[in-house]
Amino acid sequence: MAGTVVFDLDGTLADTSGDLLAAANACFRARGLGDLLHPQDDALIAFHGGRAMLRAGYGRMPGDHLLPPGAEDEDFARLLDHYGAAIAVHTRLYPGVEDALDRLAADGHILTVCTNKPEALAEALLRELGIRDRFGAMIGADTLPVRKPDPRPYQAAVEQAGGTVTRSFLVGDTETDRKTAAAAGVPVALVSFGPEGEAISRLAPEALLAHFDDLPALARDWLD
Numbered sequence: 429m430a431g432t433v434v435f436d437l438d439g440t441l442a443d444t445s446g447d448l449l450a451a452a453n454a455c456f457r458a459r460g461l462g463d464l465l466h467p468q469d470d471a472l473i474a475f476h477g478g479r480a481m482l483r484a485g486y487g488r489m490p491g492d493h494l495l496p497p498g499a500e501d502e503d504f505a506r507l508l509d510h511y512g513a514a515i516a517v518h519t520r521l522y523p524g525v526e527d528a529l530d531r532l533a534a535d536g537h538i539l540t541v542c543t544n545k546p547e548a549l550a551e552a553l554l555r556e557l558g559i560r561d562r563f564g565a566m567i568g569a570d571t572l573p574v575r576k577p578d579p580r581p582y583q584a585a586v587e588q589a590g591g592t593v594t595r596s597f598l599v600g601d602t603e604t605d606r607k608t609a610a611a612a613g614v615p616v617a618l619v620s621f622g623p624e625g626e627a628i629s630r631l632a633p634e635a636l637l638a639h640f641d642d643l644p645a646l647a648r649d650w651l652d
């Protein structure tokens with residue numbers, strides 16, 4: 429019997445770090461701070477989301493630089509504008525994603541997305557990457573009043589795609605994903621091809637995913 433495979437987006441299906449970091453750096457430049465984040469070395473920060481990037485950059489400002497009140501909210505809005513205007517310039521699917529999605533679908537599994545990216549941006553990116561139609565549903569950060577690690581977006585992603593939570597698992601890349609799966613009572617496979625490599629095992633996922641080629645066998649193990 430088949431089941432449902434739930435995918436995180438940033439850092440899991442696609443390396444979005446280049447475009448995310450470019451959007452954050454545009455905000456810092458607008459404040460005369462220059463590029464505070466490094467387009468390659470800061471991928472791990474990018475995968476923790478827009479506000480995480482802004483806070484990391486602010487932490488690197490010269491000691492005498494003071495931000496006006498409300499700067500983070502203002503910059504976050506600016507970041508989303510920049511990002512939406514250049515969402516798939518550097519962004520690429522990780523190796524083997526499309527083959528793995530083909531094989532999972534051929535094995536009868538339902539595929540769905542649960543991301544903490546705002547829904548409109550996630551929709552746009554999945555379309556740009558040519559994979560939106562592979563997924564039965566897509567729940568973003570603002571689709572529901574709550575976001576991951578609350579289990580409800582996960583549950584909605586499974587149920588809107590026609591699946592059952594008890595026969596599902598999450599593929600993700602961060603502690604947020606680890607906590608979401610635990611809250612939903614399902615296993616998580618964390619990718620070990622990201623910036624943290626195998627050190628991601630510190631989060632004690634039920635499995636590490638070293639390459640998308642390994643996912644169909646894992647799905648058979650866990651869901652059949």
Ligand SMILES: O=C(O)COP(=O)(O)O
Nearest residue numbers: 437438476477543544545
């Ligand atoms: O934008 C974020 O906060 C992270 O997005 P993700 O949940 O797809 O990794």
Ligand SMILES: [Mg+2]
Nearest residue numbers: 436438439601
């Ligand atoms: Mg992620």
